[in-house]
Amino acid sequence: MTSTTLIGLGPMGQAMVRVLLDHGTEVTVWNRxxxxxxxxxxxxxxxxxxxxxxVKAAELVILSLTDYQAMYDVLADAGEALAGRxxxxxxxxxxxRTREAAAWLAERGATLVAGGIMVPAPLVGAEASxxxxxxxxxxxxxxxxxxxxxxxxxxxxxxxxxxxxFYQAALTIFLTSLSSYLQAFALLEAEGAEPERLVxxxxxxxxxxxxxxxxxxxxxxxxTYPGDLSTATMMGATADHIVQASRDAGVDLALxxxxxxxxxxxxxxxxxxxxxxSLWEVVAKRx
Numbered sequence: 001m002t003s004t005t006l007i008g009l010g011p012m013g014q015a016m017v018r019v020l021l022d023h024g025t026e027v028t029v030w031n032r033x034x035x036x037x038x039x040x041x042x043x044x045x046x047x048x049x050x051x052x053x054x055v056k057a058a059e060l061v062i063l064s065l066t067d068y069q070a071m072y073d074v075l076a077d078a079g080e081a082l083a084g085r086x087x088x089x090x091x092x093x094x095x096x097r098t099r100e101a102a103a104w105l106a107e108r109g110a111t112l113v114a115g116g117i118m119v120p121a122p123l124v125g126a127e128a129s130x131x132x133x134x135x136x137x138x139x140x141x142x143x144x145x146x147x148x149x150x151x152x153x154x155x156x157x158x159x160x161x162x163x164x165x166f167y168q169a170a171l172t173i174f175l176t177s178l179s180s181y182l183q184a185f186a187l188l189e190a191e192g193a194e195p196e197r198l199v200x201x202x203x204x205x206x207x208x209x210x211x212x213x214x215x216x217x218x219x220x221x222x223x224t225y226p227g228d229l230s231t232a233t234m235m236g237a238t239a240d241h242i243v244q245a246s247r248d249a250g251v252d253l254a255l256x257x258x259x260x261x262x263x264x265x266x267x268x269x270x271x272x273x274x275x276x277x278s279l280w281e282v283v284a285k286r287x
Contacts, residue, residue, distance in 0.1 A: 001024060001025070001026055002024075002025050002026065002145070002146055003025065003026035003027070003028070003057070003058045003060075004020060004025055004026070004027055004028075004058045004060040004061070004062060004146055005027070005028045005029070005030070005048070005054045005055060005057050005058040005060065005061045005062065006020070006027055006028075006029050006045075006061075006062045006063075006064065007029070007030045007031070007051060007054055007061065007062070007063050007064070007065070007074060008031060008063055008064035008065040008070075008074075008091070009029060009031035009033075009036040009037055009040065009064075010036070010064065011121040012064050012090075012117065012120075012121045012124065013029075013031070013064035014036070014039065014040055014121070015121040015122070015124040015125070016062065016064060016090075016124055016125075016150055017029060017040040017043075017045055018040060018043060018125075019124055019125035019149050019150060020146070020149055020150070021040070021043050021044050021045060022125075022149075023149045025146060025149065026046070026058075027040070027044075027045045027046070028045065028046045028047075028048050028054050028057035028058060029041070029045045029046070029047055029048065029054065030047070030048045030049075030050070030051055030053070030054035032074075034047070050077075051074050051075060051077065051078050052077060052078045052079060052081045053081075055075070055078045055081040055082060055085055056081045059084065059085060059086060060085075060086050060088065060143050060146060061085050061086065061087045061088070062088045062090060063087060063088065063089045063090060063091055064090050064091065065089075065091040066091065066092075067091055067092060067093045067097075068089065068091060068093040068097045068098065068100075068101045069093075070091065071087075071089055071091065071101060072101075072104070075087075078108075079108075080109075082105065082108040082109060082110040083108065083109030083110065084109060084110070085109075085110045085111075086110070086111050086113060086139055086142075086143060087105055087110050087111070087112050087113070088112075088113045088114075088115055088133075088143070088147065089101065089112060089113075089114055089115065090115045090116065090117055090131070092116065092164070092167065092168075093164060094164060094168070095161030095162070095164045095165045095168075096161065097164075098112075098114045098160050098161050098163070098164045099159075099160050099161045101114075101160075102114070102135070102160040111135070111136060111139050112135055112160055113133055113134070113135035113136070113139055113140050113143070114133065114134050114135055114160045114161070114162075114163040114164060115131050115132060115133045115134075115147075115163050116131065116132045116163050116164060116166070116167030117129070117131050117150065117151060118130050118131065118132065118151075118167070118170060119151065124150055124151065125149060125150060125151065126151075129150065129151030129152065130151045130152040130153075130154055131147070131150055131151045131152070131153055131154065132154050132156055132162075132163040132164075132166045132167050133147070133153055133154065133155045133156065133163050134155070134156045134157055134158070134159055134160055134161065134162035134163040134164075135158065135160050135163075136158060137155070137158060140153075140155055154166075177206065179255055180255065181202060183246070183251070183252070183255050183256065184198060184202065185198065186249075186251040186252070187245060187246055187249050187251055190249035190250055190251050191249055215277075216277050219275065219277040219280070220277065220280050220284075223280075223281075225271065225274035225275040225276075225277045225278035225280075226274075226275055227273050227274045227275045227278075229275070230275060230276055231272060231273050231274060231275065231276070232263055232266045232267055232271050232272055232273075232274055232275070232276055232278050232279065233267055233272040233273065235263060235276040236260070236263030236264065236266075236267055236272075239256070239259050239260040239262075239263045240260055240263075242256045242259070242260070243256045243257055243260050262279045262282050262283060263276075263279065265282045266278050266279045266281060266282045269281060269282065
């Protein structure tokens, strides 16, 4: 029977433990607040008294913490227990901090495989679940059968920072989209319209945006932005109208003004007749 250790029992950590147990994996857990382990212990997990004890229990150590600083806080006293361990850190942080963490673990004889889970806790282990990974390929592949239970593994490369790079890029899309939904609903409600009426159209708009992705990347690669269908000036006028409508409605302006700023700066840089994708020159700070 395979075994692993999981440190960090927030909703995501608990979900991973349950999935691993369901697939016959022996799991040792540790959490600063011990009561959070009650449910998974009742399901068959073993509770370690200290992080060092948890690390000693298995070669594969999975972390589900707030960020990489929490890894240092938890594992700082693990000492020699870290030697020979594979630490799969599924916490969120920056690519650079991930690379620094790989070096920190290597100094202690451990190997980092970085990761980022791309679904919320209720979907861990479900068909829709997938996880970005980066780090030594041979180490990842050795533990892939266990990690696969959490979600579809998407291995990105040897650079430890890649998993967090893709994780943060994908969440840039997700978080900005969530804020845009709230902005749109606030605009409607401020004018006395029901947000519920926009929901089916919002779903269509989200799908429409995705249809532009391949073309957008092609424009960015070529750094040519044909404006035969939509120009930065035309789209910028719409961005200005959104700001004005939001101002008139009395709702927050931070998001629409940020979008308008992209168009204003692209037009000022001479891209008024180019496609909206010319905003790349502003967003990526290209010169």
